[in-house]
Amino acid sequence: MADREKDPLADLTTFDRGRHTLLDRFQNLVHAQPAAIPLLVLVLAIAAFGLLLGGKFFSAFALTLILQQVMIVGIVAVAQTLVILTAGIDLSVGAIMVFSSVVMGHCTFRYGIPAEVAVAIGLATGAFCGAVSGMLVSLLRLPPFIVTLGMWQIVLASNFLYSSNETIRSQDLAEHAPILQFFGESFRIGGAVFTYGVIAMVLLAAFIHFVLNKTAWGRHVYAVGDDPVAAQLAGINTRGVLISVYTVAGLICAIAGWALIGRLGSVSPTAGQFTNIESITAVVIGGTSLFGGRGSVLGSVFGALIVGVFSLGLRMLGTDPQWTYLMIGALIIIAVGFDQWARRIAG
């Protein structure tokens, strides 16, 4: 075996290539822990705005406010991450979210169904929309981009047709169906203000993170995204995994819809128009690969928080909101660059 040390081909058969420069270690870290970089960026961004703005920004109140502001996108980004991990993309997330919230509201107020049941119907609606996408993607083998592009339109149109563009006002909800506003309720710890929606986002992200990393289903999701053919050969039911991923994503979007009612107070069919783009932004900045198989839901939540920190920070500095979009655009491109660079270690 001593000869093997000199054999140049041997390097290719080992995982440790023996390169240990600082840059290599960094590349290894980025590859192994996709959430590490967004976390670092998040901490740096908070520190930078804290230095620039002082106590106004770097206070428990302001920092928890950012959590409240990204709560919706954060929850949807968890759903989006699941889909993107399978090398798919879901353009219908925002539409499913707002439609689910509208179903919850209108079931309660139009048909007089108890609000608890209406919530369950709304959640089922979201899961159903996701399941249809999942079946089209897995059984008919249609590209996810196209399927969800269509689903986006269908669900959004259903949303407007079903709701007749009617907003249900906050006061009516508070009086007759307070459970719909559940995720908007808040509690204080010192200066920090947490809404139940924020807690839901954190718990959901932690739960899905656990499921992805510690259960067979979770590992299958990664495997299917990394190489569907290999996954199938390894005995994974790739179709079942895909359908379940889209269904769970739809369900999570419906939960986001419920949380959306809490945040807005009202049920508004015009909400959430850009949530699909915002969720994809959070996922990409959060270090999940658009090519599937690599990434983490925690990263996506960090990604959403980075956008939130920049949005609030730049607004408090008094800059034109367009600067926020410019920064986010730059972050997206940098994040994808990192992903490509990190992938080379695997290549």
Add this chain to the structure above:
Amino acid sequence: MKLGIAALFSAVAFAPLNAQAADISACLITKTDTNPFYVAMKNGAMQKAEELGVELKSYAGRIDGDSESQVSAIEACIADGVNGIMLTPSDTRGIVPTVKKAQDAGILVLALDTPLDPIDAADGTFATDNFAAGEAIGKWAKASLGDEAANAKIGLLNGLVSQSSVGVLRNQGFLTGFGIDLEDPNKWGDEEDSRIVGNDVSQGSEQGGRTGMENLLQIDPMINVVYAINEPAAAGAYEALKALGREGDVMVVAVDGGCPGVKNVKDGVINATAQQYPLRMASHGVEAIVEWAKNGTKPQKTEGKDFFDTGVNLVTEEPVDGLESINSEEAAGICWG
């Protein structure tokens, strides 16, 4: 992001509304067909068209700001050989060349709600005087505060970053009514008055209103006067205030007069709003197109203005001396009529 979505969906919503053969035909092109304001406008146009036997087709952009769809819609109307087009322009300047094409084809083009830039690029404009609407709530706010107006801390929730003309007029009207000096009258956000805490945008929605208000409260939590471009934004702002427990001691004013907004005036969510009448804009528009088709006459303007003013009413439960207003009950009877 908006542009991307607009490009993906430049297809226009299209619906023939009146199948019967008619001598006179018209098009209605709104910014979206989801915003209740434009839904009311469409209903008004449909009613009037049916009454006068006009064949009406309606088109809309996919989202507010989707000018491409509106351009395609005008082209479709030209191809259709209609007598008149009623347009609520998303891009007030950019669509003017396409409007010119329609006029060259002998079509009467009327702007509804949002004037073109320049305003005389349309053959007639039926709109709310948005500056007057803003001025009414500004005067009301000042009068209600009395001496405290001098120490007011004002947060302004505008519509879009793009500074659309309607948003600018309402904002500048409000500031003028409140007695604040303007810098550039064609731009919001450049005023120097120390009573202004800050400006933010809301997209005219509950979601945007809530986030925008939170941002303003971060700048100064003691804001006590909130101007919102419309009632959904005001409702969102109210949620943000409620989260801080400040909903009772902040004055919120808006412009629009939609039915849910009027209910919010009744419930004290909004202290005053200025009501406008989209249905009236559309029915006047249809009448003007019939006149044009029959006699070749163009619509009149309101005296002293360069458009036909469809009127504004101040709606509040707390009237002040010297300012005409109606209460929420009266307003509910004519909301977006």
